[in-house]
Amino acid sequence: MSRHDTAAGASAAIGATLYGLATRAVKRLPRDMSLTSAATLATLDRTGPRRITDLAAVEGVTQPAMTALVRVMEESGLVERRGDASDRRVTLVYLTEAGASYVRTRHQAGVHAFERLIGELTADEVEALVAALPALTHLAELESQDHDGPKR
Numbered sequence: 001m002s003r004h005d006t007a008a009g010a011s012a013a014i015g016a017t018l019y020g021l022a023t024r025a026v027k028r029l030p031r032d033m034s035l036t037s038a039a040t041l042a043t044l045d046r047t048g049p050r051r052i053t054d055l056a057a058v059e060g061v062t063q064p065a066m067t068a069l070v071r072v073m074e075e076s077g078l079v080e081r082r083g084d085a086s087d088r089r090v091t092l093v094y095l096t097e098a099g100a101s102y103v104r105t106r107h108q109a110g111v112h113a114f115e116r117l118i119g120e121l122t123a124d125e126v127e128a129l130v131a132a133l134p135a136l137t138h139l140a141e142l143e144s145q146d147h148d149g150p151k152r
Contacts, residue, residue: 036069037069037072037073038106040055040070042103042107043055044093045100049094049095050093052070053066070093078096078099079093081094
């Protein structure tokens with residue numbers, strides 16, 4: 001087996017493991033709102049105010065669906081719409097303090113869930129994860145660049 005084949009096999013195995021871990025982690029989060037709503041709030045938290053059309057593209061839904069979603073989150077006090085100072089024809093969706101608090105609370109719940117799992121690993125396994133942190137961090141940065149689009 002060539003070095004390229006070995007790297008490709010390792011990439012596939014790592015990808016499958018990370019995907020499975022992420023999928024199971026998402027399933028364990030509280031279901032107090034849809035995944036698209038939670039993802040939209042997280043996007044606004046990471047990138048700042050966005051147009052509805054931008055949010056729809058980032059989250060992979062239609063503009064009418066995102067408009068309805070934003071209306072529900074606005075009624076819940078999680079987001080608000082404001083005019084864009086640089087272009088009065090444009091309306092931007094902003095995360096409110098309640099929305100930011102929700103994102104922080106959900107993030108912390110996810111962190112605690114992984115902390116509990118990591119606590120069940122051996123010392124060598126924890127060491128291996130620590131050694132992989134720079135690569136995992138870079139992987140997360142690459143993924144974020146691919147999906148968040150330009151910052152507004």
